[in-house]
Amino acid sequence: MADAAPARGGFRGGFGARGRGRGRGRGRGRGRGRGRGGKDEKEWVPVTKLGRLVKDGKIKVLEEIFLFSMPIKEFEIIDTFLGSALRDDVLKIMPVQKQTRAGQRTRFKAFVAIGDSNGHIGLGVKCSKEVATAIRGAIVLAKLSIVPVRRGYWGNKIGKPHTVPCKVTGKCGSVQVRLIPAPRGTGIVSAPIPKHLLTMAGIEDCYTSARGSTSTLGNFAKATYAAIAKTYGYLTPDLWKENVFTMSPIQEFTDYLMKNHRQVQTQQREEGQ
């Protein structure tokens, strides 16, 4: 750098290496308006437009965001809606090794599942040098991956929905997990990992069937999560009329585009020759 001895831009009361405490410029000595170490510092300041709308209370229910398929990029959005109802749980912490010339380096991989037992489920995986950091990172990722869970009735449509709405299969690596609707009162018939996830999702009765190397916990959990997430991922006949889809611009101006498209094609052919 062309700068002289102070390698950091030094200065007298603004930005730079010195003057940090007097960042407010010369001649101003009074204390900070808002306490630096106070609660204000850790309050959530939204970074995305969706976050700003949520913070201002313009969105009433989390379902609205899901119904419009908007990606949720800040986990505080989930906290605002589900907050205390959310329960997180560490599924597994395992050491992961990296071979280096100096020997083996161990990192910890944490699997965290999060859900409110009433229609929302998330799964997060994070590796880190320290266990606590891995858990914290996995909780954030789990919140970001929260999806709504559609439930259904087996037989009589009385009471609340209690089982999966159809047979779904989730696949990850060599593991395949199949969820099958079950009558009320069956409970969840499965191995511990899917049972944990299904309970957190709010599904009360379900038969499951698993194939593949289910001892690979990561793949097993991800396959179950994918299967549960898929319950909302398909369109049943009762949804055909619900959403009024606005015509996409392509549809609206199809005739216009057809004419122009033909023109461009002929131009290209001419240029090519």
Added chain:
Amino acid sequence: MASGGGSVPTVLLGLEDAPLSPAEESRSDLTVSRLGGRPDWPADLAPPPPQPVCDRCGRPQPLVTQIYAPIGASAYHRTLYLFACVSPECANESGAWRCLRAQQRAAAERSEPESTARASQPAAAAAAAADWLDSADDWGDGDGGWGDDDGKVDNSSAGGIDNVRSNTGTGGSGDNMATLTPSLQKLALDVDNANLAASGDPPAASAEVEPASEEGVSPEPVAPPTGDLRALLAARPAPPAGTVTFRPTYLSVIEEPAPRAAASHHELDLLRQYQAREGVNMAQLSAGGGGGGGTAAAAAEVYERAAPAHGDRLLYKLIQRLELCPAQVLRYGRDGGAPLPLAPLPAGWAPVCAHCGGPAVFELQLLPTLVSRLRAADSQGAERTGLLEFGTAIVYTCRDSCWRDGDRPRAETVLVQAEMQ
């Protein structure tokens, strides 16, 4: 990896501070860093520059922020002024922003350069002393060493094979047999991922629905959406007809805090519950991991890059950095800092100074957290935030900060990135 063994460059953060009273506003000068208000040009600039207008629509541009940032032992006061257009059509456009740099020779500051040089030497020495520790910590969280080396050491389950190769390559023939055996013992077959294409990434999950074959199973009814989220997202507050001025507030400057090492109560609780349930403890895990790396269960799990479900990695990284200090609105990193972009920088992006032709370096970056902090009156006269919308604004300034006495304020490069939907 961190650049050449040197310390990690310090990034300074700007936080919104108390508002200025009208008396303070009149007393404010070019050495005050603040948001909003009217620009304080250097006193010797006559006539004072007019309010800039937007290149795209011709509206006058209000001052977004004024940053006092002299460089090193330079004898100049140096201030950057950032202006932006508030029309909804000009949102997120680099052409609607303008950065001007003005410098003023500082009188009676002659003695300062020597004292600053002396003061900075112990600081530099202290920094150098701390350097050797920094480089020892060569893997960061999710990027840097581990992720980059993925190409060299593939799956840790198959890591044994790589080791064998490197051992036979480097060692003499006599050493091979001794080093081969333990490495061979660590070889394990990656059964679960065997049928997938060899890659460092963990397998992705997928799911499918079976066509309904059972009668009597019915899904729960779904309520249609009550509000129109798309309209809400597209809505922009209408700016007033006349000139807009943002409410002036001071900017306070702090160094970026180090990542906190302490674990919160919640994480420790979760860890304790897990340990009680599984009947293991952390010491056992680390020891078990170090010694018994050859077991199939441990070898089957590979390192996974943290990938957020929404897929926007750059925003995820930005949010992680912001977590160190959520109240920050501005990041200053002229001495070696790098911006945190929302989208990849354009290929071959090498800004140059418009005046001297020399290269321009990254100086500061405005963060999206600023959008909900800038207050101004809208067309109805009510004071509200969100009038100026942007993702991030990255400012590049002349590396040599070219300036001659008597110059008019010079334009610098601003790159504005929109928030990705």
